[in-house]
Amino acid sequence: MSYVPGQPVTAVVQRIEIHKLRQGDNLILGFSIGGGIDQDPTQNPFSEDKTDKGIYVTRVTEGGPAEIAGLQIGDKIMQVNGWDMTMVTHDQARKRLTKRNEEVVRLLVTRQSLQKDCLEKVHVPNCGKHYFLLSLVKLTVVKF
Amino acid sequence: MGVMAPASTPGLEDDNWGETTTVVTGTSEHSISHDDITRITKDMEDSAHLDCSRHLGVALAGALALLAFLTPLAFMLLPQLLWREELEPCGTPCEGLFISVAFKLLILLLGSWALFFRRPKAFFPRVFVFRALLMVLVFLLVVSYWLFYGVRILDSRDRNYQGIVQYAVSLVDALLFVHYLAVVLLELRQLQPQFTLKAVRSTDGASRFYNVGHLSIQRAAIWILENYYHDFPVYNPALLNLPKSVLSKKMSGFKVYSLGEENTTNNSTGQSRAVIAAAARRRDNSHNEYYYEEAEHERRVRKRRARLVVAVEEAFTHIKRLQDEDQKNPREIMDPREAAQAIFASMARAMQKYLRTTKQQPYHTMESILQHLEFCITHDMTPKAFLERYLSAGPTIQYHKDRWLAKQWTLVSEEPVTNGLKDGVVFVLKRHDFSLVISTKKIPFFKLSEEFVDPKSHKFVMRLQSETSV
Numbered sequence A: 001m002s003y004v005p006g007q008p009v010t011a012v013v014q015r016i017e018i019h020k021l022r023q024g025d026n027l028i029l030g031f032s033i034g035g036g037i038d039q040d041p042t043q044n045p046f047s048e049d050k051t052d053k054g055i056y057v058t059r060v061t062e063g064g065p066a067e068i069a070g071l072q073i074g075d076k077i078m079q080v081n082g083w084d085m086t087m088v089t090h091d092q093a094r095k096r097l098t099k100r101n102e103e104v105v106r107l108l109v110t111r112q113s114l115q116k117d118c119l120e121k122v123h124v125p126n127c128g129k130h131y132f133l134l135s136l137v138k139l140t141v142v143k144f
Numbered sequence B: 001m002g003v004m005a006p007a008s009t010p011g012l013e014d015d016n017w018g019e020t021t022t023v024v025t026g027t028s029e030h031s032i033s034h035d036d037i038t039r040i041t042k043d044m045e046d047s048a049h050l051d052c053s054r055h056l057g058v059a060l061a062g063a064l065a066l067l068a069f070l071t072p073l074a075f076m077l078l079p080q081l082l083w084r085e086e087l088e089p090c091g092t093p094c095e096g097l098f099i100s101v102a103f104k105l106l107i108l109l110l111g112s113w114a115l116f117f118r119r120p121k122a123f124f125p126r127v128f129v130f131r132a133l134l135m136v137l138v139f140l141l142v143v144s145y146w147l148f149y150g151v152r153i154l155d156s157r158d159r160n161y162q163g164i165v166q167y168a169v170s171l172v173d174a175l176l177f178v179h180y181l182a183v184v185l186l187e188l189r190q191l192q193p194q195f196t197l198k199a200v201r202s203t204d205g206a207s208r209f210y211n212v213g214h215l216s217i218q219r220a221a222i223w224i225l226e227n228y229y230h231d232f233p234v235y236n237p238a239l240l241n242l243p244k245s246v247l248s249k250k251m252s253g254f255k256v257y258s259l260g261e262e263n264t265t266n267n268s269t270g271q272s273r274a275v276i277a278a279a280a281r282r283r284d285n286s287h288n289e290y291y292y293e294e295a296e297h298e299r300r301v302r303k304r305r306a307r308l309v310v311a312v313e314e315a316f317t318h319i320k321r322l323q324d325e326d327q328k329n330p331r332e333i334m335d336p337r338e339a340a341q342a343i344f345a346s347m348a349r350a351m352q353k354y355l356r357t358t359k360q361q362p363y364h365t366m367e368s369i370l371q372h373l374e375f376c377i378t379h380d381m382t383p384k385a386f387l388e389r390y391l392s393a394g395p396t397i398q399y400h401k402d403r404w405l406a407k408q409w410t411l412v413s414e415e416p417v418t419n420g421l422k423d424g425v426v427f428v429l430k431r432h433d434f435s436l437v438i439s440t441k442k443i444p445f446f447k448l449s450e451e452f453v454d455p456k457s458h459k460f461v462m463r464l465q466s467e468t469s470v
Helices: A065-069 A090-097 A112-119 B034-049 B052-082 B092-116 B129-154 B161-188 B217-231 B244-251 B265-281 B286-316 B336-357 B366-378 B383-391
Strands: A010-019 A021-023 A026-028 A031-035 A055-060 A076-080 A104-110 A131-135 A140-143 B002-006 B020-024 B195-201 B207-212 B410-413 B426-430 B435-442 B467-469
Touching: A010 A065, A010 A076, A010 A112, A031 A090, A055 A065, A055 B467, A076 A090, B052 B092, B052 B129, B052 B161, B092 B161, B129 B161, B195 B217, B207 B217, B217 B410, B217 B426, B217 B435, B286 B336, B286 B383, B336 B366, B336 B383, B366 B383
Parallel strands: none
Antiparallel strands: A010 A104, A010 A131, A021 A026, A031 A055, A031 B467, A055 A076, A076 A104, A131 A140, B002 B020, B195 B207, B195 B435, B410 B426, B426 B435
């Protein structure tokens, strides 16, 4: 899942659609993110490879929109509404998630269990319809 | 300083019979030099010595103590002397009581010596309430014992000697308890801190805070003075004024000439209003000059100080202590005084210039510097230790006694000085050229609560370096 320069990044992702909750003047999603290309990747407790500078989900508030949508703690966010999140700074990631005029965000997230279940056993139907392979350089979405 | 002369010779018809001409020469317009001031203070201190009331108090207390000490002995001896034949023989119990009386009196003697027989450290303006209370108590105790003794024992010639000895022992016990009361009232009560006193010197603002217990105002004043002499930097009148170059600019204002008529009231008020208005409009730059003057002074002091330090260091390298194994010509061996004189010459000029720049030269005479140098050489001190005394203004007690230590202070207070300290009490300790203003604050009542922390409860998790919640 880490980034090797020049090579396409391939990951099994799950599409998660979060409807933002209005709280007063803010729209909240109900989770916390960590990581970014300007942060220290060795501090990340969720990443398998300690050079991975991607955006990870560090906390999911209980009963919040993110938990309802199926986001889990430790997920790595690959895309938000089509915008790439594997090569962004922490602040850029926050901004992409908290745009005020968007009520729904569609994330592509990946986690270890997805990789294990799907990449080794490509033909097993357990993978389900909701997971698909994401290849970032070519941006083709493989669905099975 | 006051001269009284009768207005006229007696017998003459005089209209001014009651008037005595009192000439007070102290408040002349001429300025008094510092030597005059020290002479004046010496006169005042000398007159304080002749004050009789202080000695009266001590004599009274001494007489009372002697009376109280000898009374039990008298109680026991008088029957023996007066009606010895009629007394019942009294064996072992009496001997035991004699021994106990002897030791108790010895303990009382030692305790009184420890507690009371000290050089009084101060002369209080008013009577010391606790001490007076204790003296009255002892007096009443002894008098009442004598009364009962006279009536019950002397008059009736009591035969029971053991009873008489027990009576004397009870008096000694009562005296020991009074001594205990004295310890508690005079020594122990003031130890626990209850108030914080702030002492500020009125001329230059040097201030300190002290913690004291329950004291009367006069005792608190003495406490402050004891600490003043070793805490506060010495009072230097030369450091008080702004440099003249800063202040003199203020004086030059506008000169207004009135042409024509002589001053009527309208004209003069018009003039003064014009001057005031003009002065207000003119930009006041004296703060600027003060700043630059200060910076310049700092630079000068630092330069002189550097020169002084170098000179002293070099001077100290010229001498060393004689080791036993060195074989030296007896002519070359010097005692500390000569050694000090030998190296003083090389640092004298730098020292003098430095003292003059920091306006300390009245405090250090050449003789005092030489003595200090001799002292430092004797005790193997480094140049830095020698210079410690001159580089910063020390407390008053460091300087030569005759010039700077004064014993006469005036306590100015709105409340009676035997009152106890309370929150918000302010009193002033005055000398003739400065005063210490002391204000009292009560130490707050602390509410201390307990929180138990289980050592196993210290647990930690890693945190991602930056976590934002969205």
